[in-house]
Amino acid sequence: MRSKENLNHFESIFGKTNIKPRLFEAPARINIIGEHVDYLGGTVLPAAINFAVQVYLRPNHSEYYQFHSITYNETLTIKRPFQPNQKSPWTDYITGVIVEIEKLGFKVPGFELLVDGDIPQGSGLSSSAALEVVTGFAISETFNLGLKKESIAVIGQKAENNFVGTKCGIMDQFIIAVGKQNDCISLNTETLDYSYHHFELGNYEFYLINSNVKHNLKDSAYNKRRLECESALQKIQTKYPNHKQLYDVTVSIQELTECGLTPDEIKRTIHVTSERERTKKVIQGLETNQFPQVGEALFETHDSLSKNFEVSCDETDFIVSELKKLGVMGARMIGGGFGGCVLVLDKKEHYDKINEEMKKSYQQKFNLALDFYKFQISDGVKEISI
Ligand code: GLA
Numbered sequence: 343m344r345s346k347e348n349l350n351h352f353e354s355i356f357g358k359t360n361i362k363p364r365l366f367e368a369p370a371r372i373n374i375i376g377e378h379v380d381y382l383g384g385t386v387l388p389a390a391i392n393f394a395v396q397v398y399l400r401p402n403h404s405e406y407y408q409f410h411s412i413t414y415n416e417t418l419t420i421k422r423p424f425q426p427n428q429k430s431p432w433t434d435y436i437t438g439v440i441v442e443i444e445k446l447g448f449k450v451p452g453f454e455l456l457v458d459g460d461i462p463q464g465s466g467l468s469s470s471a472a473l474e475v476v477t478g479f480a481i482s483e484t485f486n487l488g489l490k491k492e493s494i495a496v497i498g499q500k501a502e503n504n505f506v507g508t509k510c511g512i513m514d515q516f517i518i519a520v521g522k523q524n525d526c527i528s529l530n531t532e533t534l535d536y537s538y539h540h541f542e543l544g545n546y547e548f549y550l551i552n553s554n555v556k557h558n559l560k561d562s563a564y565n566k567r568r569l570e571c572e573s574a575l576q577k578i579q580t581k582y583p584n585h586k587q588l589y590d591v592t593v594s595i596q597e598l599t600e601c602g603l604t605p606d607e608i609k610r611t612i613h614v615t616s617e618r619e620r621t622k623k624v625i626q627g628l629e630t631n632q633f634p635q636v637g638e639a640l641f642e643t644h645d646s647l648s649k650n651f652e653v654s655c656d657e658t659d660f661i662v663s664e665l666k667k668l669g670v671m672g673a674r675m676i677g678g679g680f681g682g683c684v685l686v687l688d689k690k691e692h693y694d695k696i697n698e699e700m701k702k703s704y705q706q707k708f709n710l711a712l713d714f715y716k717f718q719i720s721d722g723v724k725e726i727s728i
Contacts, residue, residue: 343367343396345728348412348458352398355410355417356454363400363454364484368476368723369393370467371517372550372685373676374526375624377643378651379617380511381568382575383532383587387539387624388513390521391717395459395472396726399480404452407440409433412458426505432457435473438505442497443478448487455480462713464556466675466682470506471514474498479519479723491722492534495519508560509568510678521722528625532587541628546671547690551700552713553657555681562680567653571614574598574607588614613650617643637672637687644674653679657708664703668696683715 345365352363370393376386402408407420411432418433424441427433436457440450455477461469478494478501481487489497498515502508512531520527522538529536575588581601585591588611593601598608620639627635644662648654658675661684665673670688677683688696697714704712 343394343458343460344412345396345726348396348398348456349728351410351412352400352454352456355456356400356402356408359400361400363398363456364480365396365398365726365728366476366480366483366723367394367396367726368472368479368518369521369720370461370469370472371514371521372467372548372717373513374548374628374685375621375639375643376513376617377647377674377676378567378653378679379589379614380513380529380531381509382511382571382589382614384589384614384617385621386513386529386531387526387621388517388529389526389719390517390722391467392720393459393461393467393717395457395461395469395476397473397476397480398456399484400454401484402452402454406452407437408454409436410454410456412456424505426507431506432473434506435470435501436477438501439474439477439481439497441505442500443481443487443489445500446497448485450481451485453481453484462552464558464682465552466557466677466679467550468514468518468677470502470508471498471510472518474501475515475518475723483725491519492516494723506560509565510559517722519722521720523721524719526719532589539625539628542631543633544631545690546633546687547693547716549686549688549693550715550717551661551684551686552715553655553661553681553684554710554713555655555657557678557680557682559678559680562678563653564678564680567610567651570607570610574603574611577601577603577607578611589618591615609650609652613646616646616650633671633687637670640672640674640685640687641666647675647679651679655679655681657681657704657710658684660707661700661704661712664700665696668692668699670696
């Protein structure tokens, strides 16, 4: 990224002082399996990847904050009382983090911040969580707050839930905070216990295809899905009070109907509980190099996200079904849905052919370009020495 250039930008916008701004970076993420279960106590298998958001941060010994975005070419001064900014919503991810840190009893002193990034926005790779986590980490390091990475993840999620207004789960912020090069994690989103997993793909590889349908989770049905799941659990609990999380529900469809779930709530529950089995299958498949088994589970998850959870769209459905016809090992939409990226697992040698054929057929069908991304699994949030 343009780190050197951005330091010059920083100093031309905010002036030079005797304090040097520090540079911090947070990655994007993929999720191999465990989709739409991270706000329901489920297990997820995400990894950090080498797209990033970078911020320069410098204390300004004042009561106010100044943010500059390279992407939007905009500078704003933020003062108390903190309010969401409808005109420049990119600032909410930063301000929301200050608000949540202060709720913990800290006072965040004034600072200047410049942000830049190359995570494609609205593509399901978590550019917003990366901005929250890098902001939390930069504040903690600069002002010696001593916040652990796991706590910074929770702060980021709360900023998104309370200030931005997307009722997201914990997965994105968590992996962006604790990610490790070459490893994914399995995270229990109820207890926040997690472990690192290393796997060798041999002749296979994961890559991403961006549908270039941009989503905005705040304005999508994302929050509605969460409410539907909460309502389903409440109804189940009237008959089965020992079920604490929708993810752990084991009752039959007949019993769900008897609990008074609506047809939509039944479909949501089927997705969430069947994802539990697919996640086991993927972890086992990766550990034992049984990639066809992993690929099959990815296709099944896509199907369930599309038909039961209803968070896919024509474009991502088309991509996955065409990939299947072309014989790839597995593929599915990732992240919140309603557009964004598809994760593909396939033999390395197929890549060029798939790339060519898919771009052609997608352009023909939707008059839209497809972008292919190869990536590396990388570290979580960190400081970059300059
Ligand atoms: C978005 C949210 C996550 C998670 C995924 C779906 O990325 O930010 O918390 O719910 O969607 O798995």
